Amino acid sequence: MISGKEIAHEAARRVLARSKGAQGRSFELVAESVFHERERLMRNPHGRASEADRAFVEGIARQLGAIGADGLLEDIVRRYAHEIEGRFDPKVYGFATRVLPLGLTALLNGTRARDALFRVPELRSLSDRVSISGETAPLARLARLGTLVFTPTHVSNLDSLLFGYTIFRMGLPPVAYGAGLNLFESRTLGYFMHHLGAYSVDRSKTDPLYRAVLKEYATVLLERGEHGLFFPGGTRSRSFAVESKLKKGLLGTTLAAYRNNLVAGRAKPKVFVVPVTCSYPLVLEGYSLAEEYLLRAGREKYIPHDDDGSDNARFWLSFFEKLLALDAEVHVRFGAALDPFGNRVDADGTSRDPRGRPIDPAGYLEQRGRITEDPTRDQAYTEILEREIVRAYHRDNIAMPTWLLAFAALEQHRRGREGHDVFRLLRELVRGTRLPIEPVRALFNEALDELKLLEGAERVALSDELRGDKSAAFDRAIACFATWHKDPVLRVKDSWLIVGEPSLLYYYRNRLEGLGLLSAPSLLPAEVQ
Amino acid sequence: MSGPFDAPIAVLGAGNWGTVLAHLAAQSGHEVRLWSRDAAQTHEINTTRRNSRAIASLEIDPRVRGESDLGAAVDGAAMVVVVIPAQAFREVARKLGDVLDPRQIVLHATKGLELRSHRRMSEVLEEETCARQVGVLSGPNIAAEIAEGLPAGTVVTSRFPHVVKAGKQVFTSGRFMVFGASDVVGVELCGALKNVVAIAAGIASGMHIGENAMALLVTRGLAEITALASAMGARPGTLAGLAGAGDLMVTCRSQHSRNHRVGEALAKGETLxxxxxxxxxxxxxxxxxxxxxxxxxxxxxxxxxxDSVHRILHEGVAPTDALEALLRMRAGRDVAWA
Structure with a gap:
């Protein structure tokens, strides 16, 4: 296992070599860095390590002009690399995985381990609730033939836990991943995060130099055969809609690592990208995400309600307990492995064209017989990879009864209000609004029939609950909605469905957006789709 | 070889446009293999420098070699240019997939959509082959005029800038300007959809309804294809360019345009x-x-x-009735963004 220090050193060396190569650019880069860091510190004056950061930035600013910019540039880049670097300790991993799922759960969510330990018996049974499916068989072999990069959908802070638990259960090797700085805040948690292969990502940093070091760090990790985990959506999907745009910078590291491996003549140069979907019937922090999304999308058009506190990560234990009591399943589905150009890869690590013919992907990078680096070309390849991952996300998005009921209920409300935008629709859908149950049920059944056809066209997948009796699936959704959120999203009273939290109704229906169900128009505002 | 590529260029499809493109590439100094499944046709090209069935007037550059074996045509080529009718495109693309290599650039110059699937030709290439470095060549290009050496321009588009550059290098000449673009969806949809408007223009021309009516029909047609193409992901500006308005102008006016000629014949009472x-x-x-x-x-x-063109072509509606119905429609906004 390569040390984080070594990887950070190499990442910094590359960024510096590239920056210094551009004649006279050092001054400009340092000045730009100071500008971005000052802006960040003004935006967030009391953040983690902000005092030390401020002292460093002002020190750089004072020296700029007095001494050569090359040295300052080196100081900045090396500091960033050091901040990012993670370590992996097999002993720590062994310890953590022995107490899974609660171990990682506690670590990743900042809950005190002692709280978690009291609940071991209940949480053990979590393993029965995680359904693992899809193209899992070739993964162990591919992990030996090259470097795996898992790229899951992202809706909840529980995703990294769920995923870590999933690969542990499958017997796959651990993965390195970039985790938000907040997870490093506590000393104990930070210690574990570092030793479990996580490297830190500070999303508040806008300095292009920081981004360059981060990208290079991820690239070097992959080159050295460290399996990786990226959430290519960049952040949790606030709307709950399946991601349709991914962060190409991070995705592009897969191609960069493959290309660098070919040039260096490494024995196992291949990088395999594995799309993964995580599907939950309910989302732990659904309410706060939905509110945040509507606020951002609607600005003054959306008036938020009081927070009910369900976004607090400390509630995760009770969240799981309730899911367990309900016998609900969380699904993790693996798509077919892809090469960095979006071609499918077989169990032997060979890339295949759409008709299954073997191809040598190195050819995509050749010009006049040599492997070349061409950023615009490589970005275009990464766009193709993005498209293929997004297709896999939709194909393997396992539709849940809750989503379908939310879709049908909101559609019932929308009909008769043609032309209203989503904000107006939600303003007219206050808590306690009554929707007639039978028309909603009819829409639910109709949309379910459509979903079945769409599954045949590989545009969505169905959970087992949606394959059985329609009426049972409908009741299941009602029961599920009563489980977690403060007010049931929908509950039955006589022949009516009573709306609990409208933003949640909207949130859950969005997971089925883009399929054209019930000929309903898109309810995602265009600028934030 | 004096062209920018050391390796040969393969052109698949020896119709009039494929033949002219092969000739243009050869004139810029490349060795060109012109593939046709018809051995008699390739034999004629190789022995007489003529392709009488497609474009008899052109004396084909000696650097063009007719080739009826697809593998031999594509093997080692730096660029493969596919100029096959849309409804036969997939079949040829699938065979091309057997012999294509990831190194090779693929351009296509076919203006159409696949029936039922509605796929654009670049999508068909990506579904049937390992090609990633794909580009499209499209514009107001009447093959017969270019064969005569009359000036013209076209557009090469790709998400890969080096593919656009390669297309420009291979086809640019003193009489043929090649412009670059990056809107693949827009250029492909322009090329395909404008043919339907060209049929409408041909019908109007055959009915002698006057130049005002012609302008009315063609610009309304352009507004329609702009709205449709934009909804499908094209950038609206592309429709105003050479591959959009430019191609529409030539195809709606020229007696060489096949679609225009079909429209005219229908207006004169011929069956489709x-x-x-x-x-x-x-x-x-x-x-x-x-x-x-x-x-x-x-x-x-x-x-x-x-819609009117569809009704005339496929639902048996008489051109005069379709025109009357069009004129009775409510006139809404001129263009969506006005």
Whole structure:
């Protein structure tokens, strides 16, 4: 296992070599860095390590002009690399995985381990609730033939836990991943995060130099055969809609690592990208995400309600307990492995064209017989990879009864209000609004029939609950909605469905957006789709 | 070899446009292999420098070699240019997939959409081959004029800038300007959908309804294809460029345009079957009109001109009745962004 220090050193060396190569650019880069860091510190004056950061930035600013910019540039880049670097300790991993799922759960969510330990018996049974499916068989072999990069959908802070638990259960090797700085805040948690292969990502940093070091760090990790985990959506999907745009910078590291491996003549140069979907019937922090999304999308058009506190990560234990009591399943589905150009890869690590013919992907990078680096070309390849991952996300998005009921209920409300935008629709859908149950049920059944056809066209997948009796699936959704959120999203009273939290109704229906169900128009505002 | 590429260029499809493109690439100094499945045709090219069935007037550059073996045509080529009618495109693309290498650049110069699937030709290439470095060549290009050496321009588009550059290098000459673009969806949809408007223009021309009416029909047609293409992901500005308005102008006016000729024949009372048979070549607009109608419905775009062409071609409506119905429609906004 390569040390984080070594990887950070190499990442910094590359960024510096590239920056210094551009004649006279050092001054400009340092000045730009100071500008971005000052802006960040003004935006967030009391953040983690902000005092030390401020002292460093002002020190750089004072020296700029007095001494050569090359040295300052080196100081900045090396500091960033050091901040990012993670370590992996097999002993720590062994310890953590022995107490899974609660171990990682506690670590990743900042809950005190002692709280978690009291609940071991209940949480053990979590393993029965995680359904693992899809193209899992070739993964162990591919992990030996090259470097795996898992790229899951992202809706909840529980995703990294769920995923870590999933690969542990499958017997796959651990993965390195970039985790938000907040997870490093506590000393104990930070210690574990570092030793479990996580490297830190500070999303508040806008300095292009920081981004360059981060990208290079991820690239070097992959080159050295460290399996990786990226959430290519960049952040949790606030709307709950399946991601349709991914962060190409991070995705592009897969191609960069493959290309660098070919040039260096490494024995196992291949990088395999594995799309993964995580599907939950309910989302732990659904309410706060939905509110945040509507606020951002609607600005003054959306008036938020009081927070009910369900976004607090400390509630995760009770969240799981309730899911367990309900016998609900969380699904993790693996798509077919892809090469960095979006071609499918077989169990032997060979890339295949759409008709299954073997191809040598190195050819995509050749010009006049040599492997070349061409950023615009490589970005275009990464766009193709993005498209293929997004297709896999939709194909393997396992539709849940809750989503379908939310879709049908909101559609019932929308009909008769043609032309209203989503904000107006939600303003007219206050808590306690009554929707007639039978028309909603009819829409639910109709949309379910459509979903079945769409599954045949590989545009969505169905959970087992949606394959059985329609009426049972409908009741299941009602029961599920009563489980977690403060007010049931929908509950039955006589022949009516009573709306609990409208933003949640909207949130859950969005997971089925883009399929054209019930000929309903898109309810995602265009600028934030 | 004096062209920018050391390796040969392969052109698949020895119709009039494929032959002219092969000739242009050869004139810029490249060794060119012109593939046709018809061995007699390639034999004629190699022995007489003529392709009498497609474009008899052109004396084909000696650097063009006719080739009836697809593998031999594609092997080692730096660029493969596919110029096959839209409805036969997938079949050839699938065979191409057997012999194509990831290193190779693939351009296509086919203006049409696949029936039923509504796929653009670049999508068909990506579904049938390992090609990633794909580009499109499209514009106001009457093959016969270019063969005569008359000046013209075209557009090469790709998401890969080096593919655009390669297309420019291979086809640019003193009489042929090649412009670059990056809107693949827009250029492909322009090339396909304008053929349907060209049929409408041909019908108007055959009915002698005057230049004002012609302008009315063609610009309304352009507004419709702009709305439809934009809904499908094209950048609206592309429609105003060479591959959009430029191609529409030539195809709606020129007697060389096959689609225009089909429209004219229909206006004079000929049946579709007879008009197409007399043409002896594929008029892409006839089949594209079906795809265009289905797409307009799918995307919820009102397209009365495209719809009228469909009704005339495939529902047996008389051109005069379709025109009357068009004129009775409510006149809404001129263009969506006005």
């Amino acid at each position: 079957e007879r008009a197409v048979a007399r043409l002896g070549m594929v008029a892409e607009g006839v089949t594209t009109s079906i795809a265009a109608r289905e797409l307009a419905i799918e995307h919820g775009i009102e397209c009365p001109v495209l």
